[in-house]
Amino acid sequence: MAEKLLEVRDLRTQFDTDAGIVRAVDGVSFSVDAGETLGIVGESGSGKSVTARSIMRLLDEGARIASGEIIFRGGDVMHLGREGLRSLRGGDIAMVFQDPMTSLNPVRRIAGQLVEGMTVHGRYDKTQARTRAVDLLRRMGVSAPERAIDSYPHEFSGGMRQRVMLAMGFANGPSLLIADEPTTALDVTIQAQILDLLRALSAEFGTSVLLISHDLGVIANVCKRVIVMYGGEIVEEGPTEQLLADPRHPYTWALINAVPRLDRHTPGDKRLLAIEGMPPNPLALPTGCRFMARCPFKIARCAEPPPLATVAPERQARCWVTQDGSRLPERTLRPADAPRARVDRAQSFVREARATGAVGTPILELTGLTKYFPLRKGGFFGAPRKVHAVDGVDLTVLRGETVGLVGESGCGKSTIARLVTRIHEPTAGTIRFDGTDISHASPAAIRPLRRRLQMVFQDPYASLNPRMTVGDALAEPLRFHGITTDDNATRARVAHLLDLVGLPAQSIERYPHEFSGGQRQRIGTARALAVSPEMIVADEPISSLDVNIQAQIINLLVDLQEQFKLTYLFIAHDLAVVRHVSDRIVVLYLGRVMEIATAATLFDRPLHPYTVALLSAVPIPDVAAERQRKRLLLSGEPPSAIDPPSGCRFRTRCPIAKPICAEAAPPLLEHRPGQFAACHFPGEMQT
Amino acid sequence: MAQEPSAGTSDAAKRRRWLRRYGLAAAGGAIVVAWILIAIFATWLAPYPYAQVDVTKRLLPPSATYWLGTDLLGRDVFSRLLVGARISLIAGIVVVVIGGAVGTLIGGIAAYVGGKAEEWMMRATDLVMCFPPIILAMAIAAALGIGVTNTIFAMLVVWWPKFARLARSLVLVQRNQEYVEAAHVMGYGPARILLRHIAPNAVGPLVVLLTLDVGTAILTFAGLNFLGLGVIPPTPEWGQMVSEGRELVEQWWVATFPGIAILTVVIGFNFLGDGIRDWLDPKSRRR
Numbered sequence: 001m002a003e004k005l006l007e008v009r010d011l012r013t014q015f016d017t018d019a020g021i022v023r024a025v026d027g028v029s030f031s032v033d034a035g036e037t038l039g040i041v042g043e044s045g046s047g048k049s050v051t052a053r054s055i056m057r058l059l060d061e062g063a064r065i066a067s068g069e070i071i072f073r074g075g076d077v078m079h080l081g082r083e084g085l086r087s088l089r090g091g092d093i094a095m096v097f098q099d100p101m102t103s104l105n106p107v108r109r110i111a112g113q114l115v116e117g118m119t120v121h122g123r124y125d126k127t128q129a130r131t132r133a134v135d136l137l138r139r140m141g142v143s144a145p146e147r148a149i150d151s152y153p154h155e156f157s158g159g160m161r162q163r164v165m166l167a168m169g170f171a172n173g174p175s176l177l178i179a180d181e182p183t184t185a186l187d188v189t190i191q192a193q194i195l196d197l198l199r200a201l202s203a204e205f206g207t208s209v210l211l212i213s214h215d216l217g218v219i220a221n222v223c224k225r226v227i228v229m230y231g232g233e234i235v236e237e238g239p240t241e242q243l244l245a246d247p248r249h250p251y252t253w254a255l256i257n258a259v260p261r262l263d264r265h266t267p268g269d270k271r272l273l274a275i276e277g278m279p280p281n282p283l284a285l286p287t288g289c290r291f292m293a294r295c296p297f298k299i300a301r302c303a304e305p306p307p308l309a310t311v312a313p314e315r316q317a318r319c320w321v322t323q324d325g326s327r328l329p330e331r332t333l334r335p336a337d338a339p340r341a342r343v344d345r346a347q348s349f350v351r352e353a354r355a356t357g358a359v360g361t362p363i364l365e366l367t368g369l370t371k372y373f374p375l376r377k378g379g380f381f382g383a384p385r386k387v388h389a390v391d392g393v394d395l396t397v398l399r400g401e402t403v404g405l406v407g408e409s410g411c412g413k414s415t416i417a418r419l420v421t422r423i424h425e426p427t428a429g430t431i432r433f434d435g436t437d438i439s440h441a442s443p444a445a446i447r448p449l450r451r452r453l454q455m456v457f458q459d460p461y462a463s464l465n466p467r468m469t470v471g472d473a474l475a476e477p478l479r480f481h482g483i484t485t486d487d488n489a490t491r492a493r494v495a496h497l498l499d500l501v502g503l504p505a506q507s508i509e510r511y512p513h514e515f516s517g518g519q520r521q522r523i524g525t526a527r528a529l530a531v532s533p534e535m536i537v538a539d540e541p542i543s544s545l546d547v548n549i550q551a552q553i554i555n556l557l558v559d560l561q562e563q564f565k566l567t568y569l570f571i572a573h574d575l576a577v578v579r580h581v582s583d584r585i586v587v588l589y590l591g592r593v594m595e596i597a598t599a600a601t602l603f604d605r606p607l608h609p610y611t612v613a614l615l616s617a618v619p620i621p622d623v624a625a626e627r628q629r630k631r632l633l634l635s636g637e638p639p640s641a642i643d644p645p646s647g648c649r650f651r652t653r654c655p656i657a658k659p660i661c662a663e664a665a666p667p668l669l670e671h672r673p674g675q676f677a678a679c680h681f682p683g684e685m686q687t
Numbered sequence: 688m689a690q691e692p693s694a695g696t697s698d699a700a701k702r703r704r705w706l707r708r709y710g711l712a713a714a715g716g717a718i719v720v721a722w723i724l725i726a727i728f729a730t731w732l733a734p735y736p737y738a739q740v741d742v743t744k745r746l747l748p749p750s751a752t753y754w755l756g757t758d759l760l761g762r763d764v765f766s767r768l769l770v771g772a773r774i775s776l777i778a779g780i781v782v783v784v785i786g787g788a789v790g791t792l793i794g795g796i797a798a799y800v801g802g803k804a805e806e807w808m809m810r811a812t813d814l815v816m817c818f819p820p821i822i823l824a825m826a827i828a829a830a831l832g833i834g835v836t837n838t839i840f841a842m843l844v845v846w847w848p849k850f851a852r853l854a855r856s857l858v859l860v861q862r863n864q865e866y867v868e869a870a871h872v873m874g875y876g877p878a879r880i881l882l883r884h885i886a887p888n889a890v891g892p893l894v895v896l897l898t899l900d901v902g903t904a905i906l907t908f909a910g911l912n913f914l915g916l917g918v919i920p921p922t923p924e925w926g927q928m929v930s931e932g933r934e935l936v937e938q939w940w941v942a943t944f945p946g947i948a949i950l951t952v953v954i955g956f957n958f959l960g961d962g963i964r965d966w967l968d969p970k971s972r973r974r
Contacts, residue, residue, distance in 0.1 A: 018704070421872045443876070450874035463865035467887035476883075477873045527869065 004071075005175055005208050006032040006055065011068035013047075013054045022282045024050040024063070026232035032176065037202055037209045039223030039240065041216055041255070043546035045279055047232040048212050052178050055210075056095055057085055073175070091121045094169035098181040100161035104153040110137075110164055111149040118171050136167040141197060157637050159190035163197070170201060177202075178210045183218060187408035188573065189634045192617035195221050196633065214546065216255060217619030220244055220626055228252045231280045231290035234308060238315035241623035246327055248317035250295045253328045256621060258551040260580035262603065263620050270558040270581050274551035278516055289320070297321050297328065360398035363535055363567050364420065368429035369393040371415050375642065387641045389415040391591035392429070394668065397535070402561065402568040404582030404599070406575055406614070410641055411588040413571045414458075417539040420569065421455045422446055434534075451481050454528035458540040460520035464512040470523055471508035474498070477530045497526040501556060518549035525556065535567040543572060554581060575618050579603055587611050590641055590649040593668055597675040607677035609685040610650045632685075648680070656685050712962020718955030726772040733766035738921040746938045756940035758931060764940060767923035768948055774835065774924045775952065779905035782842045786904075787897050789843070790850025795889070797851070798858035799881050809855065812848040820845040821910060828916040838917045842907060853896055857889035864888075891967040899960035902953035909949050925949050 013025040025047040032038050042048045053059050055070055057077060070077040072093065080088065089095075097103045105113060114133035118124045124132060130149075137145035140163040153161055162182060169177050179198065183191040199222050202209045213219050219226050219240065226243055228236040228251065236249035247253040254275040277294040280286055286293065288303040295302065301320045308318045311325050322328060370393075372386040390412040397403045405413045418424045420431060422438055430439045433453055438446055457463035465473060474494045477483075484490040495505050501522040512520055521541060528536055538557065542550040558581065560566060572578045578585055578599075585602045587595040587610065595608040606612050616632045636653050639645055645652050651661040660680055668678040677683075725732065734754075741761035749756045755764040797808035815823075827841035861867060862885065870880045909926025911917050918924040925945040932942030 418868070423868050423871050443874070447874040450872060453872075455869065455872045457865040457869060459865055463869055465866045465870075465884050465888065468884075480873065480875060480879075524869070527873075531873070 003034050004031045005034045005036075005073060006210075007069075007071040008051070008055065009069040009071070011051065011054055011070065012066040013050050013059065013063060014066045015063045017062070017283075020283050023232050023285060024282065025054060026285070028068075028229070028232075028234055030227055030234065030237065032208050032210060034175065035202070035206045035208055036225065037199075037211065037223045039219035039226040040210065040212045040229060041214065041219050041226060042229035043214060043279060043548065045282065046229040048229050049180055051229070052095070052180050052210065052212055055178065056089055056093060058089070058095070087121060090117055090168075090174075091172050092174055093176045093178060094172070094174040096162070096165045096169050096177065096179040096182045098184050100158045100165055100185060103165055104161055106153050109150055109152055110156075114149070114164070114168055114171060117168050121172050123172060132171070133167070136170060137164070139170075139201075140164070140167045141193070142167075157190075159186055159194065159637055162186060162190075162194055166194075166197065166201070170205065170207070173205065174207060176208045176210065178212070180212045181214070182211070184213070184215070187638075188575070189408060189613060189617045190637065191218070192619070192631070192633055193635075195619065198222055215619070216244065216259065216621035220621045220623050221619040228255070231285060232282065233290060233318065234316075235291065235319070236315075236317045237308075238312070238317075242312070242315065244621050244623060248311045248315065248322040248328065249291075249319045250297050250321070250328065251291045252317075254294075254296075255547055258548050259621065260554075260576040261620060261622075262576045262579065262615065262618050263622065263625050271555045272551040272580065274555055275548055276552065278518070278549075289318070360400050362396045362432075363399045363434055364395075364397040364569070365432040366393055366395045366416075366420070366429065367432075369395075369416070369419060369426055369431065370428040371412075371419055371424060372427045385642050388591050388644050389641060390419065390426075391644070393588075393591075393593055395586060395593070395596070397567060397569060399534070399567055400565055401583040402570055402581055404578035404585040405569065405571045405588060406573060406578050406585060407588035407594075408573065408614075408638060410590065410638055412591040412641075413573075413588055414539055415591075416588075417455065417537045417569065417571055420537055421453060451483075451531040452534045454531060454533040454536050456521070456524050456528050456536055456538040456541045459544055460517045460524060461544075463524050464520055464527075466512055468511075469508065470498075470503075470510055470512065470515075473512075473523065474527055474530050477527065481531055483531065493530075497530055500529060500560070501526045516549075517545050518552060521545065521549075521553050522556065525553075525560070529560065529564075532564070533566070535569070537569045537571070539571045540573065541570075542577065543574065550577070557581070575614060587614065590638060590644050592649050592665075593676075593678060594650065595675070595677045595679075596668070597677075601672070601675050605672075605675075605683075607671055607675060607682040608650075608679045609654050609656055609681075611677075612685050613653075613655075648678070656681055708965060709962055711958045712965070715955045715958025715960075715962060718951055719959055722772055722776060722952055722955065725769055726776050729769040729773055733763070733769045735763040735766045737762065737767045737770040737923050739763070746935070746941070748938070749940055755944045756938070758928070758941050759935075762921075764928070764944055767928060768925070768944055771923040771925045771928060771945065772948070772952075774918060774922065775905050775908060775926075775949075778835065778839055778842075778908040779901045779952075781839055782846050782904040782908070783897055783900045786843050786846030787850045787893065787900070790847035790852075791854040791893060793847065794851035794854030794856075795858045795881065795886075798855040799862060799877065799885070805855075808851070812851045815845060816848045816852075818845070821907060824907070824911060825914065825916060828911060833916060833919060835918055835922075838908065838911055841916075842904065842911070846904070849900075850893065850896065854889070854893060857892060858885055861885045861888050892964075895960050895964040895967065897960075898956055898963055902956035902960075905952055905956075906949060 009029050011025055011028045012023065015022040015024055028051055040048045040051065054065055055077065065078065077088065111130060111133060115126060115129040118129040118132065119126060134145045134149055137149060142148050142160060142163050156164065183194050186194060195218060198209065201207065209222065211219060211222050223240050226238065226240045227234050228249060230251045236243065236247065236252045243252065244256060247256055257273045258275065260272060275294045275296065280290050287305065289306050292298050292302040299321060306318050306320045308316050309323050311317045311322055369390055371390040373389055375385045375387060393416060405416060407413050415424065419426050426439050430437055433449055436449065438449060471494055474497055475490050478490050478493055484493050494508060498505060498507055503519060503522055512523065515523065542553050545553060554577065561568060570578065570581055582599045584596065584598050586593055587608065589610050594610045595602065595606065602611060603615065606615060613632050613634045620626050634653050639652050647663050647665050648661040651657040654661065666678045666680045668676050670676050671682045739762060744757050744761040745759060747753050747757045753763050753765065755768065758764055793808050797805040824841045824845045827844055828838045831837035831841060867880060867884055870884050908917065912924045912926030913930040918927060925948050928945035929942045932938065935941050
C-alpha cells in the first residue's frame with residue numbers, strides 16, 4: 001500500500017452555541033494515501049465540510065477542534081503555528097470551494113490572484129509565476145489563457161471561475177487537494193467537464209484528492225474510495241465500486257436507493273424510496289445508533305452505539321445488522337403505501353389528444369411565447385440591449401399530466417414559470433389557461449384564475465414570509481379568495497392542509513425558521529394547495545434539498561397529484577428527477593425548445609444532439625455502469641442570451657453542426673409520433 | 688425544528704453572555720429613558736425657574752447652591768439644562784419620526800412601483816442630498832425666520848432622503864424574494880403585498896437607523912441653535928447654551944455642561960441603536 005499522506009485520528013470539532021454544544025464532527029478517523037482519490041458523502045449537517053475545514057484549520061469563529069490528531073506528511077497539523085499553517089494552506093494542501101462566484105476577489109485581475117498565490121509561498125518569482133499561471137490556465141482548459149489571465153472574475157462564467165480556482169489550487173504543486181462540492185453550483189454539462197479535469201489532474205500530477213459532495217454520482221465519477229458520514233460520524237467506508245453496489249449501512253443503502261437514476265427506471269411508478277424523518281438534532285444526538293430513528297432495518301440492539309467494524313476486506317460499517325458480514329437486501333422495500341396502479345399516459349401527447357378528444361384536454365397553451373428583458377447598460381448611444389430569455393416557445397399541457405421542463409441555467413425555464421403564472425408579462429406570444437388568454441390580462445382579471453393555477457418555488461428559505469406564522473401564511477389565501485369566511489372554518493381547513501402535506505398540527509403557530517428545508521417545502525406546497533388549484537407550476541422544488549428529503553417531496557407531489565388530479569409543469573435541472581416524475585419532457589436551450597417527447601422516448605431515443613449531450617453528462621452512482629457508458633462531453637459554455645447565435649442556438653457547441661445550422665433556425669418538427677425536435681439533423685448524433 | 692436549550696449552560700453564564708451582548712444597549716436605553724423622564728419632570732426637578740435672571744449672581748462657579756454654576760445673566764445652569772432637554776428631545780424625535788416616515792414612504796413606494804415613477808422620486812431624493820444638510824437646513828431656517836417650528840421644518844426638508852434611500856434598497860431586496868412572488872401568484876394587490884408582506888421584513892434596519900439618527904438630529908438641532916437659529920430666548924436649549932458660553936474660557940461650566948448633556952443623549956441613542964441592530968440581526972444573535 002502506498003504511504004499515508006494524511007491521517008486524521010478521532011477528530012472532534014464542536015460549535016459553541018447559545019443552545020449548547022454542537023458536535024459537528026464526532027470522532028472521525030480516516031487516512032488519505034499519496035495519489036489517492038477519496039470521497040466524503042453525506043447530507044447537509046453530516047459534518048463533511050467541517051471535517052475538511054478542520055484539516056486546514058480553517059474553522060469559523062465559535063468552532064473549535066476539541067480533540068483528535070491530524071497528521072499530514074508525518075507532521076502534526078494540530079499544533080502548527082501561524083507560519084506553519086500559512087505554508088500548509090495553498091502550498092501543500094489546496095482547497096477549492098463550492099461557490100465559484102464568491103471565491104475569487106472581484107476587484108482583482110485573475111493574473112494578480114494567481115501570481116500572488118505562487119509568490120507568497122516563495123517558490124516562484126513574479127515572471128516565472130506569470131508564465132506558470134498561463135500554463136496552468138491552459139491546462140485547465142481556459143481558452144486563450146494569455147488574454148484570459150488579464151480578465152476580472154466577473155468576465156468569467158461559473159465553470160470558468162472554477163477552472164481558475166483549480167489552477168490556483170494546483171499552482172504550488174500541492175500533494176493534497178480538498179474540493180468541497182466543487183461542481184454543485186455548476187450546470188450538468190459543465191460539471192462533467194470539471195470532473196473530467198479533476199480526474200485527469202490527479203492522475204497527471206499524482207495529487208491526492210479529497211472530494212466532498214452530496215452527490216454519489218459525482219463521487220463515483222472521481223473517487224476510488226468513499227466515506228459516508230451521518231450525524232458527525234463515519235457510518236461506512238470502502239472502495240467506491242463495492243460500496244455503491246453493495247452498501248452495508250442502511251443510510252448508504254437509503255442514499256443509493258432514494259436517488260432517481262438515469263440507468264434504472266421502473267416505469268409506471270413515480271414514487272421514490274424515501275426514508276422518513278430527518279437527521280438527528282446535533283444538540284441532542286441519540287445515545288445509540290444515530291440513524292436508528294429512520295432506519296428500516298433496525299433491531300433491538302441499535303439502542304447501543306454500534307462501533308465502526310470491518311465487515312469485509314477494506315470495508316467498514318457502523319451497523320449492528322451488517323456487522324457479521326451480511327448484506328442488506330436489494331431494493332425490496334417499497335414506499336409505505338404499495339404503488340397504486342397508474343394509468344400510463346405516455347402516449348397522451350398533443351396531436352392524439354386533439355384528434356380523439358379522449359385523453360386529457362389542454363389546460364395550458366403557450367404559442368410563440370417570448371420574453372426579452374431589457375438591459376440597463378446598453379452603452380450610452382447604442383440601442384438598448386436585451387436578454388432573450390424565452391424566444392418563441394410553443395407548448396401545450398394537458399389536464400392531469402406532468403410536463404417536465406429541463407435545461408441548463410439561462411435556458412429560460414424559470415422565466416417560463418414566471419410567465420405562465422404572470423409574475424412577468426410576455427413580450428410576445430400568448431398564454432391560454434383553460435381557454436382564457438391571460439398573456440396581457442390585468443391583475444384584477446387574472447385574480448379569479450389564480451385560484452386555479454398556483455406555484456411552488458425553488459428556495460424553501462426565501463419562499464415563505466419569515467415574519468408570518470405558518471397558520472397565517474396558509475389562512476391568508478383562504479380568506480383573501482373567500483374560500484372560508486369564519487375563523488373556525490379557516491382553522492379547520494389550515495389543519496387539513498397541514499395534514500395533507502404531512503406536517504404536525506402544532507405547526508400552525510410556528511414561524512418558518514423553525515422548520516427544516518424539506519418541511520418548508522411542504523409548507524410552500526400546502527400554501528399552493530390552499531386555494532385548490534387545478535395546475536401547479538413547480539420551479540425546481542427540490543433542487544436545494546438533500547437527497548432523502550428530495551425523495552420525500554417528490555412522493556408528496558406525486559401523491560397529491562393522484563389525490564387531486566393535479567396538472568404539473570415541473571421545472572428542474574436534474575434529468576433523472578424529471579424523468580422520474582414527468583409524462584412528457586421539454587428540453588430547452590437558450591430560450592428555445594430543442595426537443596419535446598414522452599419521458600421514456602426522450603431518454604431511450606433522443607433526437608436532438610443537445611439532449612444526447614445532457615443525458616451523457618449526468619454522472620451515475622454505479623462504477624461498473626459508468627465504465628461502460630460512452631460519454632459525449634460538450635466543449636465550451638452556453639453562449640450569452642444577449643447575443644444568441646444565429647440559426648440554431650445550439651450550433652456553437654454542437655458536435656455535428658454544419659453550415660446550414662448557422663443560416664436557418666431549424667423548426668420544431670414531429671419526427672416520430674409524439675417526438676418533436678428542432679434540429680436539421682435529428683437523430684444523427686449517437687453517443 | 689426549534690432547538691431545545693441544553694441543560695449545560697448555567698444561569699450565571701447566560702447572564703454573562705447577555706451582559707456582554709446587550710450590556711451597552713441596556714446602558715444606552717437607561718440613559719435615554721432617564722433623559723426622557725428628566726424632560727417630562729424638568730420643571731419639578733429644577734431647583735430654580737429657568738428664566739430667573741439675577742445679575743448680581745453672574746457667572747458663579749459650581750457650588751452647593753448652584754450645582755452647575757450660573758451663566759452670564761445669573762441663571763442657574765443646572766435648571767436650564769434640565770428644561771433644555773425638553774426642546775432637544777422633542778426636536779430630535781419629531782424630526783426623525785416624521786422625516787423617517789416621509790422618506791420610508793417615498794423610498795418604499797418608489798422601489799415597489801419601479802419604472803418612471805421610481806426615477807422621478809429618487810432623482811428628487813438625490814437633488815436634496817446634493818446639498819450639505821446643515822447648510823441647506825440653515826438656509827431654509829434663516830429664510831423662514833427664527834423659531835423652533837421653523838427650524839424643525841427646515842431639518843425635515845433635509846432629513847427624509849437618507850430614509851428614502853435605505854427604504855428603497857430594503858424594499859428592492861425583498862421585492863424579488865420568492866415569498867413576494869408567491870403573494871403575487873396568490874393574486875394579492877400591491878397594497879397588501881407592500882404592507883403585509885414586504886414591510887415587516889424590511890422594517891428592521893429602518894428602526895435601527897431611526898434610533899441611531901435621533902442622536903444625530905439632536906446634535907444638528909443643537910448646532911443650528913448654536914448658530915442662533917432655533918429657540919427664542921429665554922427658552923433654554925443646549926446648543927444655544929454652548930453658544931453662549933463659547934467665549935467664556937475662564938467660566939468653563941457655562942459651555943461644558945450642556946455639551947456633556949448633548950454627548951450623553953447622543954451616546955445613549957447610539958448604544959440603543961447598536962443594540963437593536965444586534966438583536967435584529969439573526970447572525971449575531973445566534974453566537
